Amino acid sequence: MRVLYFAWVKSKVGIGEEQVEPPAGVGTVGALLDWLSDRSPKHAAALANRSVVRIAVNQEYVGADHPVKPGDEVALFPPVTGG
Amino acid sequence: MIRVQREDFDLGAEVVALTQGRTDIGGVASFIGLVRDVAGGESVGAMTLEHYPGMTEKKLQEIDAEANRRWPLSASLIIHRFGRLEPGDRIVLVITASSHRQAALESCAFLIDWLKTKAPFWKQEETAAGPQWVEARESDDKAAERWVARPGGGE
Numbered sequence: 001m002r003v004l005y006f007a008w009v010k011s012k013v014g015i016g017e018e019q020v021e022p023p024a025g026v027g028t029v030g031a032l033l034d035w036l037s038d039r040s041p042k043h044a045a046a047l048a049n050r051s052v053v054r055i056a057v058n059q060e061y062v063g064a065d066h067p068v069k070p071g072d073e074v075a076l077f078p079p080v081t082g083g
Numbered sequence: 084m085i086r087v088q089r090e091d092f093d094l095g096a097e098v099v100a101l102t103q104g105r106t107d108i109g110g111v112a113s114f115i116g117l118v119r120d121v122a123g124g125e126s127v128g129a130m131t132l133e134h135y136p137g138m139t140e141k142k143l144q145e146i147d148a149e150a151n152r153r154w155p156l157s158a159s160l161i162i163h164r165f166g167r168l169e170p171g172d173r174i175v176l177v178i179t180a181s182s183h184r185q186a187a188l189e190s191c192a193f194l195i196d197w198l199k200t201k202a203p204f205w206k207q208e209e210t211a212a213g214p215q216w217v218e219a220r221e222s223d224d225k226a227a228e229r230w231v232a233r234p235g236g237g238e
Contacts, residue, residue, distance in 0.1 A: 006135055007205035008216045056203070059138035075135060075203075079219030082132065082163060082204025083116055083175055083195055 001070055003036065005046070006077035009053060012046035021070070029055050030064035032074065052078055084159065085143040087134065089166040092176050101158045101178055108157045110184035112191035114177040120170035122217070128209040130217075132165045132174065135203035139163070142202045150179065150194050154186040161194060163204065193230050200227040 004017045022035045033053070037044045047053060055062055056075040068074060094113060102108050120127055143161050150159055162176040177194045181187040206217040 004135070006203065007133055007207070011216075056135075056138060059135075059141050075138065077135070077203065078205065078216065080200065080203050081206045081217040081219055082134070082202050083199035083223075 001032075001068065002073045003032075004073065004075040006075065008078055009046050009076050012042060014042050027067055027069075028064065029057065029062060029066045029068055029074070032068050033064070033076075047076070054079055085140065085147050085161045085163075087136075087139050087143065087163050087165065089164060091164070091173060092162045094176065094178075097160060097162070097176065097178060101160055101180060105157065105180075107182055108180045109182045110187045111178060111180045112184070112187040113179075114175075114191050114195045115173055116175040116195070118168045118170050118172045118174060122208055122210075125208075125210050125212075125215075127170065129167055129169045130206050130208045131167045131214075133205045133207065134163075134165045138203050143198065146194060146197050146201060149197070150190045153193070154179075154181065154190040156181050156186060156190055159190065159194070161198065163198070163202065165204070196223075196226040196230060199223045 001020050001022065002017060003020055005013045005015065010016050022032060026032050026035050033047050033050065037047045054077050057066055057068060058073050094115060098111055098113065102111060118130055143163065147159055147161055150156065156179055158180040160178040164174055168174060177191050179187045179191045179194065200223055208215050208217055
């Protein structure tokens with residue numbers, strides 16, 4: 001599974017993307033965020049306030065209960081500020 | 084039509100390209116977003132626009148398709164830049180063309196409001212206190228919300 005980080009989520013995690021293989025029990029975006037938070041203090045800090053982290057799975061906006069599976073592209077980022 | 088690019092754009096050239104040879108277009112509306120030198124009372128030296136390659140194009144195409152679904156447009160164009168931009172630089176261009184002005188004007192406003200809350204771009208400003216990520220504005224959400232329940236199309 002490919003996880004991408006953007007904007008201040010990327011700054012806080014310290015990397016723009018990583019390849020991860022969460023255990024089979026991690027079946028939703030919410031569970032994935034919990035699992036990612038345990039990877040390092042930086043991950044934990046970046047994902048501490050879930051209300052300001054937007055999630056896209058395979059380039060579509062989703063909520064925390066959306067399923068994730070091996071091979072998915074998951075992106076985590078703050079609310080967008082383009083235009 | 085959508086384009087995501089580092090390079091600047093030329094409004095006049097884009098309008099000509101969009102309307103050349105067409106005689107069904109009665110009105111063209113456009114919006115250009117520029118970089119300001121002040122944000123929230125703080126002086127801004129420059130900004131860098133980051134985006135999510137792939138999803139950005141996908142979202143802009145969906146937004147463009149939605150405008151064409153809601154209004155009878157003859158042509159539409161969204162150009163959004165990324166990279167480092169200085170005050171006065173152009174960031175985004177929206178052009179809509181229709182046989183009547185109302186569809187062109189309304190859809191142009193819709194496109195810029197909609198893309199501000201949906202297209203995955205993030206602005207980081209260079210300020211005296213160092214680089215600062217711009218926070219999303221509630222007013223932008225409100226501007227986008229006004230289009231949620233609205234059918235448009237000159238009703």
